[in-house]
Amino acid sequence: MIxxxxxxxxYQTKTGAFARDVIAGHVNDIWPQVEENVVLGLGHAFxxxxxxxxxxxxxxxxxxxxxxGSFLWPSDVGARNKAGLSHLEDLPLPDESVDRxxxxxxxxxxxxxxEVMNEIWxxxxxxxxxxxxxxxxxxxxxRADRTPFGHGRPYSMDQLRQVLKDxxxxxxxxxxxxxxxxxxxxxxxxxxxxxxxxxxxMPLFSGLYFVEASKQVFALTKEPIRVKPVKPRNVNIGxxxxxx
Numbered sequence: 001m002i003x004x005x006x007x008x009x010x011y012q013t014k015t016g017a018f019a020r021d022v023i024a025g026h027v028n029d030i031w032p033q034v035e036e037n038v039v040l041g042l043g044h045a046f047x048x049x050x051x052x053x054x055x056x057x058x059x060x061x062x063x064x065x066x067x068x069g070s071f072l073w074p075s076d077v078g079a080r081n082k083a084g085l086s087h088l089e090d091l092p093l094p095d096e097s098v099d100r101x102x103x104x105x106x107x108x109x110x111x112x113x114x115e116v117m118n119e120i121w122x123x124x125x126x127x128x129x130x131x132x133x134x135x136x137x138x139x140x141x142x143r144a145d146r147t148p149f150g151h152g153r154p155y156s157m158d159q160l161r162q163v164l165k166d167x168x169x170x171x172x173x174x175x176x177x178x179x180x181x182x183x184x185x186x187x188x189x190x191x192x193x194x195x196x197x198x199x200x201x202m203p204l205f206s207g208l209y210f211v212e213a214s215k216q217v218f219a220l221t222k223e224p225i226r227v228k229p230v231k232p233r234n235v236n237i238g239x240x241x242x243x244x
Contacts, residue, residue: 043106108152117167141207169213178207
């Protein structure tokens with residue numbers, strides 16, 4: 001399992017800064033308005049949570065799996081910590097307590113992705129939105145183990161869609177990103193940056209897949225919606241604020 005600090009350090013490199021800007025652009029485009037929403041980041045979503053917080057969200061916080069470790073976020077001196085640790089399949093949150101969930105650098109490291117999706121369904125409010133990003137199996141970023149996308153289990157778009165459908169999510173938007181190879185040189189990244197726009201015509205070769213899904217409680221399903229009972233568990237969530 002890659003450590004949270006490894007991912008944090010990656011986003012401070014030239015390659016990481018390029019990836020962060022591309023991903024943040026897609027997140028902001030898919031979620032242009034989050035006013036008065038409670039937003040939860042799962043996995044390692046911290047590089048993208050600040051923009052959502054700046055958009056007027058009611059509350060923004062993040063949880064990382066214990067195997068990744070954790071750190072304070074935001075890192076500003078005197079700022080109230082909004083980060084903590086939690087098993088992604090057992091979130092320390094009440095039912096229907098968050099409006100939006102951003103899951104990135106998380107699903108590819110899970111032993112049971114369906115359990116994670118089931119738990120996200122539980123904590124989302126009706127009509128709540130989930131935005132999940134996973135490394136693409138065919139992308140060049142998956143083969144670069146110096147990036148976080150080169151670790152864990154990559155997905156095909158069909159596999160990602162199926163995991164969401166299995167847990168009764170309704171697919172809303174699908175898109176791809178990171179068509180530019182993970183060059184170390186800022187000049188090379190800038191030179192080939194045009195691929196981010198041209199890549200819409202060749203999604204199979206992207207480095208990252210995005211799927212936005214919604215929780216529609218009245219969606220027709222072949223089987224009853226499976227929501228497991230909440231189990232008590234010792235979880236270190238530090239000073240993470242919990243939605244009320």
